[in-house]
Every structure is written in C-alpha cells, then in structure tokens.
C-alpha cells in the first residue's frame with residue numbers, strides 16, 4: 001500500500017511537470033553586412049550549430065517583389081527586419097531616417113506587447129539609429145556605438161553589447177531579445193565584402209563567437225528546460241567591393257541569409273523564397289502572436305514546425 005502511494009505520488013508529479021506548457025521565447029540576432037558565402041568560408045561553429053538545429057536560406061532577399069525603391073543600406077534593412085514591412089510602409093529609404101512611419105508600422109516588440117502586455121523585451125545594438133529611431137516598446141534598450149569607427153573599436157562595442165545581452169539572458173527573463181553585431185559591416189567597408197578578404201572573415205568569426213556567448217547563456221538559464229527558444233539570425237544586406245549602396249541588381253548585395261533555429265524550427269534548407277520581413281513575423285508567431293490584418297505586415301511565417 002505504501003509503495004502504491006509512492007508510485008502514485010511520483011506519477012502525478014511527473015504528469016503535472018509534463019503538463020506545464022513550455023514558455024516560448026525568441027533570441028533575435030542581426031549581423032550587419034554579412035555575406036553567406038563569406039560565412040561559409042569563415043570558421044563559424046556557433047552559426048553552423050544553429051543551422052544544423054534549424055532551417056536556413058542563403059538567398060533571403062532584402063528587397064520585395066512589390067517595392068524596391070529604397071537604397072540597399074542599413075536604415076531600410078533594419079527597419080524591415082524589425083517591423084516586418086517594406087520601405088514603402090515604414091518609410092525609411094536611406095540612412096537619413098526622414099519620413100519614418102514607425103507609429104503606423106512599429107518595431108515587432110510593440111506588436112508583441114499589443115497582444116501580450118506583460119511580455120519582456122530587450123535590445124542591444126552597436127548602431128545608434130536602431131536604438132534612437134527604430135526600437136520601441138523595449139523594457140531595456142542600449143546602444144554601444146561611439147564616435148570611433150575602426151573595426152577594432154567596433155569589436156569593443158559589439159563585445160559590450162554582448163556582455164549586456166548575456167547579463168539579461170542570465171539574470172532577466174526576456175521573451176524577445178535583439179542583439180546586433182556591427183563590426184562585420186565595418187570590416188567590409190574598410191577592407192572589402194568578400195570571402196577572400198581576411199579582415200572580413202575574421203570579423204565574421206568574432207561575430208560568431210559573440211553569437212556563441214549568447215546561445216551559451218540562453219542554454220544555461222535555470223529555467224531553460226521549461227522554455228522553447230527560437231533563435232533567428234539574419235543580415236540587412238551583403239556587399240561588393242567596399243560598399244553595398246545602390247545594389248538593386250547586384251546579387252551579392254541583394255541576397256542575405258536567414259536562420260530559424262531551435263526545437264520548434266523545421267530542419268534543412270528553405271525550398272521557397274524567403275524575405276527579410278518574414279523574420280519578425282516568424283518571431284511573433286513563435287511568441288503566440290498572430291499578425292492582425294490591420295497591421296498590414298509584408299512578412300509571412302516561415303520555418304516553424
């Protein structure tokens with residue numbers, strides 16, 4: 001009888017543990033100006049592991065079929081990656097940030113909070129305009145970019161951003177966390193965006209190590225076993241020579257990549273065409289937020305099981 005009671009107690013405990021719903025969370029990573037062919041050449045064990053544990057595209061387009069009038073630079077790119085709409089809607093056509101429509105087409109943190117007001121959001125970047133113009137509805141938002149812009153300076157800023165993101169992952173309870181790496185783009189502008197350019201490759205490798213720091217912190221969370229993290233990684237544009245502006249007909253600039261990784265992600269390589277605005281819409285879907293018709297989002301949910 002005593003045995004039976006113990007077995008019953010054990011079983012009911014096991015069942016109640018299994019019944020607890022997992023908490024869905026998103027780690028959203030942006031690697032500015034990163035070409036996929038250079039990423040393949042570089043030693044990137046952390047990005048490789050994310051691809052293996054998910055689905056990826058090496059031809060994620062940075063311009064839509066409907067609209068292509070914006071420049072192929074960071075302002076419109078990150079606006080699209082963070083709002084889920086193309087430039088005719090968010091209004092950012094270059095890096096001047098004149099004519100923004102972020103009120104009507106806000107950062108996906110705002111959409112998340114519209115549906116789940118208690119959700120926690122955080123953003124750590126090394127490009128000030130993201131912090132200053134694009135981010136909204138963040139519980140914590142920090143920019144680490146300073147005046148000096150050599151690749152070495154930027155490596156320091158990216159490290160500081162990663163340290164802050166890791167601290168939030170360890171000590172906080174974010175539902176959606178955005179982390180941005182800037183030094184790869186800086187190395188591209190300084191030395192060239194190409195798989196044969198060692199400075200560009202090394203910057204990608206340092207960026208990969210920072211991604212590894214965040215993923216390690218995520219997996220070390222005390223509550224990790226009860227969480228279901230989706231990791232999304234993408235870039236705002238590629239590059240050719242030492243630039244990427246005016247790249248409307250240049251495949252090396254137009255093609256970004258997209259990684260959707262984690263237990264809830266599909267496996268393998270995307271067969272259909274994916275686009276930058278698919279990234280935030282997929283993040284929202286994982287977080288239980290179905291896009292409303294009136295939000296007029298251009299992205300679709302891609303790569304989830």
Ligand SMILES: [Zn+2]
Nearest residue numbers: 032033074236
């Ligand atoms: Zn950029």
